[in-house]
Amino acid sequence: MREERAYLVRIVTRQALDRLRVLGRRKESYVGPWLPEPLLTAPDVAEDVELAESVSTAMLLVSETLAPIERAVFVLREVFDLDYEEIAAAVGKSAAAVRQIAHRARGHVAARRPRGVTSPAETRAVIEAFQRAVETGDLQALLDILAPDVVALSDGGGVRHALLRPVVGAAVVARLLTSGWTRRGVDRSFELIQVNGSPGLLVWLNGELDGVLTARVENGRVMGIYHVRNPERLSRAGHETTMSR
Structure with a gap:
């Protein structure tokens, strides 16, 4: 054996x-930017810290x-x-x-490595608050959630529109999110799921999967936002990946 x-x-x-x-x-x-491929995972993965x-x-x-x-x-x-x-x-x-x-x-x-240890429940609460703020375009609510030095990265691979370099700072990132994701005539919605062992969001645009968003949460604030839009990197976003040790 x-x-x-x-x-x-x-x-x-x-x-x-x-x-x-x-x-x-x-x-x-x-x-x-090249971001890791998002994997939908079962809730019990979060229990294995x-x-x-x-x-x-x-x-x-x-x-x-x-x-x-x-x-x-x-x-x-x-x-x-x-x-x-x-x-x-x-x-x-x-x-x-x-x-x-x-x-x-x-x-x-x-x-x-990230310094703060955040429980799955706290991370989920922050992600839910983030989702509500983006869906409603509430700039102040976003500013309350984002860390002052938050970093936003997105991966479009040259196939879909994405940030070509990191965007840093709560004010800039909040304006980017509220202006880019609340345009009239665009049916955009979010679905809370488990991604890579933590709460994350599936982003739907006009009924089609548009991307996967995850975040690094420390001390009740979003420190990092990672948005994968490249269709080639979303192949595993439609089904759950089993993980164990």
């Missing part, structure tokens, strides 16, 4: 590394800054709790080298 597990870990890890390298080359010519954090949009963005081998070692060690010898066999390096890679990756992630 242990040999079968080691074989599966090795095969899956090497396929994932190949995929990461392909994506790395694609990102070099990608139009605008470590798993939910590891698949959150904010954490995936942090892991995107790791080199492929660092990312593989970090996930296998920190999320799946594999020992260094198993990881070494999977990535084709010595256990000593894997220990060094894991230490370096942990330091890199620790310096960039």
Whole structure:
């Protein structure tokens, strides 16, 4: 059984590394920000705090800054709790080298990971308030929810209109949301769902799925807004993805 597990870990890890390298080359010519592909997840994923954090949009963005081998070692060690010898066999390096890679990756992630710990219930309440404010175009309500240094990112991949660079600041982001999403003649609606282990929103435009929006919430405020509109990145937004450790 242990040999079968080691074989599966090795095969899956090497396929994932190949995929990461392909994506790395694609990102070099990608139009605008590249956001992680949104995954609809079951509510019980949020109950596993470590798993939910590891698949959150904010954490995936942090892991995107790791080199492929660092990312593989970090996930296998920190999320799946594999020992260094198993990881070494999977990535084709010595256990000593894997220990060094894991230490370096942990330091890199620790310096960039979200600081505040927010409960699923608090996150949901903030997302619901955000939804109401955007739907009604209530600028002041949005300003009350957004952190002063909130960052908004959107991913259209050059296929759909999206921000080509991050937008920073509550006033600018609030005006962008209220002016862009409350135009007359546009039937836009939001559906509260679980995305990447946390509450998020499906964005519908004239009855068609237009995007998926997630947010990073800390201390009762929205610190980051991540809006994926590229149709190619929405392939898993129509069905729930099973996640477990």
